[in-house]
Amino acid sequence: xxxxxxxxxxSNSIRMEAAEVVPGQPARILASDREVTRLGESVFRxxxxxxxxxxxxxxxxxxxxxxxxxxxxxxxxxxxxxxxxDTGNQREFxxxxxxxxxxxxxxxxxxxxxxxxxxxxxxxxxQAGKRTLIIDIGGGSAEIIAGENGHxxxxxxxxxxAVRLRENFLVEDPPxxxxxxxxxxxxxxxxxxxxxxLGRTGWDRIIATSATASAVASAIARIPRGQREDIDRLxxxxxxxxxxxxxxxxxxxxxxxRITGIGPRRAEIIVPGVxxxxxxxxxxxxxxxxxxxxxxxxxxxxxxxxxxxxxxxSRLSREQRAEVEAMCRRYGVPLEHARxxxxxxxxxxxxxxxxxxxxPSAGRLLEAAAYLHDVGHFVSSVSHHKHSYYLxxxxxxxxxxxxxxxxxATLCRYHRKAMxxxxxxxxxxxxAEEKRLVMLMIPILRLADGLNRGNGNxxxxxxxxxxxxxVVLHVLSQGGIDLQQWAAERTGxxxxxxxxxxxxxxxxxx
Amino acid sequence: xxxxxxxxxxxxxxKFSTKLEATADSADAHAIHDxxxxxxxxxxxxxxxxxxxxxxxxxxxxxxxSKLMDYAGAARDCDIAIELLGEAKVSASSSLIVTLQKxxxxxxxxxxxxxxxxxxxxxxxxxxxxxxL
Numbered sequence: 001x002x003x004x005x006x007x008x009x010x011s012n013s014i015r016m017e018a019a020e021v022v023p024g025q026p027a028r029i030l031a032s033d034r035e036v037t038r039l040g041e042s043v044f045r046x047x048x049x050x051x052x053x054x055x056x057x058x059x060x061x062x063x064x065x066x067x068x069x070x071x072x073x074x075x076x077x078x079x080x081x082x083x084x085x086d087t088g089n090q091r092e093f094x095x096x097x098x099x100x101x102x103x104x105x106x107x108x109x110x111x112x113x114x115x116x117x118x119x120x121x122x123x124x125x126x127q128a129g130k131r132t133l134i135i136d137i138g139g140g141s142a143e144i145i146a147g148e149n150g151h152x153x154x155x156x157x158x159x160x161x162a163v164r165l166r167e168n169f170l171v172e173d174p175p176x177x178x179x180x181x182x183x184x185x186x187x188x189x190x191x192x193x194x195x196x197x198l199g200r201t202g203w204d205r206i207i208a209t210s211a212t213a214s215a216v217a218s219a220i221a222r223i224p225r226g227q228r229e230d231i232d233r234l235x236x237x238x239x240x241x242x243x244x245x246x247x248x249x250x251x252x253x254x255x256x257x258r259i260t261g262i263g264p265r266r267a268e269i270i271v272p273g274v275x276x277x278x279x280x281x282x283x284x285x286x287x288x289x290x291x292x293x294x295x296x297x298x299x300x301x302x303x304x305x306x307x308x309x310x311x312x313x314s315r316l317s318r319e320q321r322a323e324v325e326a327m328c329r330r331y332g333v334p335l336e337h338a339r340x341x342x343x344x345x346x347x348x349x350x351x352x353x354x355x356x357x358x359x360p361s362a363g364r365l366l367e368a369a370a371y372l373h374d375v376g377h378f379v380s381s382v383s384h385h386k387h388s389y390y391l392x393x394x395x396x397x398x399x400x401x402x403x404x405x406x407x408x409a410t411l412c413r414y415h416r417k418a419m420x421x422x423x424x425x426x427x428x429x430x431x432a433e434e435k436r437l438v439m440l441m442i443p444i445l446r447l448a449d450g451l452n453r454g455n456g457n458x459x460x461x462x463x464x465x466x467x468x469x470x471v472v473l474h475v476l477s478q479g480g481i482d483l484q485q486w487a488a489e490r491t492g493x494x495x496x497x498x499x500x501x502x503x504x505x506x507x508x509x510x
Numbered sequence: 511x512x513x514x515x516x517x518x519x520x521x522x523x524x525k526f527s528t529k530l531e532a533t534a535d536s537a538d539a540h541a542i543h544d545x546x547x548x549x550x551x552x553x554x555x556x557x558x559x560x561x562x563x564x565x566x567x568x569x570x571x572x573x574x575x576s577k578l579m580d581y582a583g584a585a586r587d588c589d590i591a592i593e594l595l596g597e598a599k600v601s602a603s604s605s606l607i608v609t610l611q612k613x614x615x616x617x618x619x620x621x622x623x624x625x626x627x628x629x630x631x632x633x634x635x636x637x638x639x640x641x642x643l
Contacts, residue, residue, distance in 0.1 A: 330598050378598070379591040382583075387591065390613070394606040 001353055002310045003030065004075045005068035006300035007061065007101065011040025011083035012139025012163050012269065013211065014057065016064035017297040018071050021305040022354070026124055027298070030071050035060045036265045040083035040139045040163040048088040058100035065102045074310025074360070077300045078105045081113050082140025082161055110157020114143040116299030118152045121207055123302035124294045125233065126150060130204040133284065136295070137212040137276050139163035139269070144191075144280070146198050154198065158190045162212055165272035174252045175271055183272060187279040195283050206281075206289040208236075211266060212273030217291040218261025220244055225263050228293070237288040238281040245274045314363025315346060320399040324371040327395060331378035333371075337452060342370040344462055345448035349441075351464030352471070355499055356440040365404060366441045369411035370448055376412070389413035389426060407434060414442045415449055419494055443495035447503065450487030451475065459484060463508060470501055474508035481507050515562040520643045522552040527634040533582075534625035537618035539589045545625075546582050549575050556641075567640045578628070581621040588614035 005018040013036045019027035037057050042050040049057075061078070068076065078101045084093055085107055097105040108116070117136045121127075127150060134145040140161035146154045169175075169183040208216075217231040218224070220240045248256050248271055256267035266273075281289065304310070316324065328338050349356075349363040356362075376387030393409035400408065410426055420427035420439065430438065451459050451473070461476040473488065475481050488505040495503045526548040533545045553575050556568040588610050595607060637643075 330600075378594055380587060387587065390609065391591075391606065394604075394609040396604065396606075 003071055003073045004301045004304040005073040006297040007064055007078040008296040009080040010139050011161050012036060012038060014060050015297050018068040018073055019301050027301055031067055033064050033067060041167060043083040043087045044164045044167040049093050054093060054096060058096050061097055061100040074313060075304040076103050077304060078103055079108045080105055081108060082138060110141055111155050113296060114145045114155030114157060115152060116296045117143055117209060118145045118147055119302045120294035120298030121292050122150055123298060125292055127205060131202055132205045132207060133203045134207045135280050136209045137162060137273050138210055142276050144194055156194050160187055160190055160276045162269040162273035166269050170272060174250060180249055184275055184279060187276055188283060191279060191283045200285045206286050207292045208277060208289045209292050209295050213291050215262045215266045215270055216241060216244060216274055216277060219259050222260045224260055231291055232293045234291050235288050238286060241278050241281060245278050248274060311350060314349060314360035316364050316367050323397055323399050324368050327375060328371055331375040333374050338371045340452045341448050342367045344451050345370040345445060347462050348444045348448055352444060354466060358437060358440055362437050362441060365407050366444060368408045369445055373412045373415040385413055385416050407438060410438050411441055411445055415445050439498055443498050446491035446494055447488060450491045451484050453487040454483040471503045473505045475505055476508045512562050515559040516643050519555055519641060522555050523634055523637060526552050530625050530628060534622055534629055537585060537622045542582050542586050546586060549579050563641050571637050578624060581624050585614060585617035585621050588617055
């Protein structure tokens with residue numbers, strides 16, 4: 001399954017997450033990392049990222065990049081949010097940060113940040129059929145997002161980040177009541193238009209994300225920072241938030257650090273963070289919220305997965321595709337059929353990856369074989385798979401190495417009839433690794449060819465469900481799929497031999 | 511009816527025997543084509559009139575014919591492939607054509623050797639006896 005990595009360069013901290021995405025299941029987190037860098041402090045004070053935080057940021061990015069690179073991720077996105085949106089030395093920051101991360105760093109707008117947060121929440125905790133209101137309190141900005149039935153309706157980004165508010169309002173420690181009042185007034189002013197726009201009623205679920213919300217939930221539930229997994233989806237009432245705020249507003253930094261669940265660095269900015277959360281709950285007249293651990297990074301991973309980023313590395317390059325299509329034309333293979341089989345083979349290759357565990361390069365060979373498996377018809381329809389073999393094996397195919405061409409030819413050879421045997425010279429000439437690759441790809445090629453039997457436009461898509469003892473293919477089709485089911489059954493024995501489980505074909509409901 | 515079958519089969523067997531000798535002399539495309547036609551005709555005759563031959567005898571002959579057909583088919587496939595690839599503008603000096611020509615040569619040699627073995631073994635006489643012609 002594809003692996004993705006995301007880095008969120010926030011005003012308070014940098015977060016990295018790498019995860020493996022299995023369609024229809026929550027992402028499996030492979031690595032996560034967080035480092036407080038307080039990039040926003042210098043930006044909100046002086047208007048630019050100063051040298052020291054920039055240096056620290058680059059070093060953290062390099063460390064995180066080295067971490068996710070070891071995990072063979074196929075897609076990466078590194079984003080910077082509020083502080084970098086406001087900084088005067090954006091160009092310098094982007095150049096140095098991109099170099100450190102080894103991938104371009106992009107500055108995202110408040111609305112894009114909100115969209116990613118919403119995607120992150122929905123990917124881990126779907127809110128189907130509900131009207132949801134989400135707040136994410138970062139270091140530089142707070143995002144308020146309204147969603148309905150799993151779709152983002154409206155999003156707002158306001159300069160209400162915890163680091164920004166502390167820099168602007170809370171100089172003394174403990175904070176002066178007068179300054180606290182000014183800050184609360186400022187927060188209410190920023191929230192007022194959103195309340196007017198979205199309305200106070202009709203919300204089914206309120207969700208708070210971000211480290212501020214995590215600290216609030218941990219402090220109220222008296223759960224130490226090391227056990228934060230326990231607070232995911234915890235319900236916290238507005239009354240509890242108000243009591244916590246009243247308590248921490250009177251404490252100095254040392255006192256706040258003693259509170260269970262609030263870390264030493266978070267204690268520095270917890271007061272403005274809780275103030276934003278409390279004013280949000282009060283302004284919308286909300287009785288409680290649920291904490292969600294999801295954030296921008298989860299949204300990035302869900303976004304990369306939904307766009308199938310990285311899938312292209314298991315597909316033929318433009319030059320390779322042009323070459324195999326030219327061969328198809330030369331040998332009279334109907335291109336529409338070949339493209340369809342190649343498309344289905346690509347879908348099956350991705351969906352069956354947990355079973356075959358082959359690298360993306362195997363997907364390219366499979367796709368080439370899916371294009372070329374029928375070229376043997378050019379010579380004779382009798383044993384055309386054998387003709388396909390020598391035609392491909394001995395053709396000039398720019399874009400493919402000699403070994404790749406032989407493997408593609410061998411796949412063509414076995415797209416029908418007998419499976420590889422001890423007397424088959426072509427197969428026996430392969431090394432052990434190549435034999436394994438060919439053996440694992442043969443049933444997929446046969447299935448893809450079988451699913452495109454008859455009308456070339458019948459099958460519009462294929463989804464795959466991997467059960468413990470069976471593989472079920474859901475075929476999206478305009479008409480009946482009797483022919484495809486029959487063809488797939490014929491190839492089922494090869495699949496069972498190789499993957500030790502049967503395969504069945506059902507029609508997917510539109 | 512039995513007499514007709516015997517004379518028809520004998521004629522086809524005679525024709526096959528002639529084509530076999532021609533192939534043993536030269537496995538060119540023309541000779542292979544004629545041999546394949548004679549094999550196909552004799553084989554169909556045996557299948558259609560199977561009830562007039564001694565029990566199972568016709569099956570064994572057909573099986574042996576099928577083996578010879580495979581030799582001839584391998585050479586014939588190469589001839590067709592080379593001709594079609596020429597029409598498809600694949601260069602005569604390309605690796606594909608060179609490989610096919612080599613395969614054609616090998617397949618022709620194999621066919622000639624097999625034909626000669628059958629002639630030496632006087633296969634036509636044996637079959638006549640087996641089929642009670």
